[in-house]
Amino acid sequence: MSDISPEEAARHRAKMEKRKAVQDAEVAEKTAEKGLLIVHTGAGKGKSTAAFGLALRVLGHGGKVGVVQFIKGAWHSAERDALAAFGDRVEWHSMGEGFTWETQDLARDIAAARRAWDKARELMADENLGLLILDELNIALRYDYLPVEEVVTVLAARRPDLHVVVTGRNAKPMLVEAADLVTEMGLVKHHFKAGVKAQKGIEF
């Protein structure tokens, strides 16, 4: 690349040397091994999708993944169809009754959330499980379908090497407090605003 001057190349090298030193030091000081409690929240896209991406990572390491969907019913299943390729290394339970504004029945929503939570506890007892995805649990907590105190207590008492991802908008402060890693997916720009409809492969 003849258009890079020696000075430019040297500046780049010096900057990247400094960057590498910082990076190496950061990695060296981390030593604890543990399963993480991860929360994906915020109004943007990618909360559940990133959780399914983590599932791929665990599956790539030969691990087993459990999924409990608290809100979504069976209609939303492209990821589920794809993960079926991994056979019994993925255990998937869609326990929702659809979005709550579809049901308009509080008692039914509470009962569905309780069934989903029972299923989550059952999966947590599986010692082969490497990752448990509690999809849209934040929605169930937000509407007080489940008490956040109970959920946080049970999650905190889980097997120490089990990773758990909780997704959904409006994560409760108590859950954020208990979590190891919290990512807020923020909406910067959305095609819906430009009149573009939900796209197959992206939205569903």
Add this chain to the structure above:
Amino acid sequence: MSDISPEEAARHRAKMEKRKAVQDAEVAEKTAEKGLLIVHTGAGKGKSTAAFGLALRVLGHGGKVGVVQFIKGAWHSAERDALAAFGDRVEWHSMGEGFTWETQDLARDIAAARRAWDKARELMADENLGLLILDELNIALRYDYLPVEEVVTVLAARRPDLHVVVTGRNAKPMLVEAADLVTEMGLVKHHFKAGVKAQKGIEF
């Protein structure tokens, strides 16, 4: 559920009816079908992971996915190992030389980015492709390894039904302007701060 009063149930129903009306109206007014240009940026986790989650969605619909990694080399491969389950419906190219602070060689970084971009253009010409993931392209753009004008022009001229996801921190304003959907992954809390090291299945 005997502890829900009729008034409470009615209030819930009214709120959810209103919510459903808004939701239905929103869906009804979107009509355009097109491939989306999606950007995952921000300092938080989940940018690449959510892109791989979208890959699952496209694969679940029977589609084909291309991945070009601009920065990461072969060392980072758990998702790749997992996606190998889909055979030739996933075409994966790790074209990077590792993070730039590992190489400290500007000419080499520029050459690697150019090779990766050539591969991306090659994949874009595959009419069977439903989704193209350009992983960490934002990093290559940020360090001016590739001109953003060229990248945006080529992406804008792609086949209209091809979805593209670009990941990486510090997305350039020109790319954000061109995108249909931009999500900023914000770091709320990170276990590294508590001395916990990178965890298998989560970080790599």
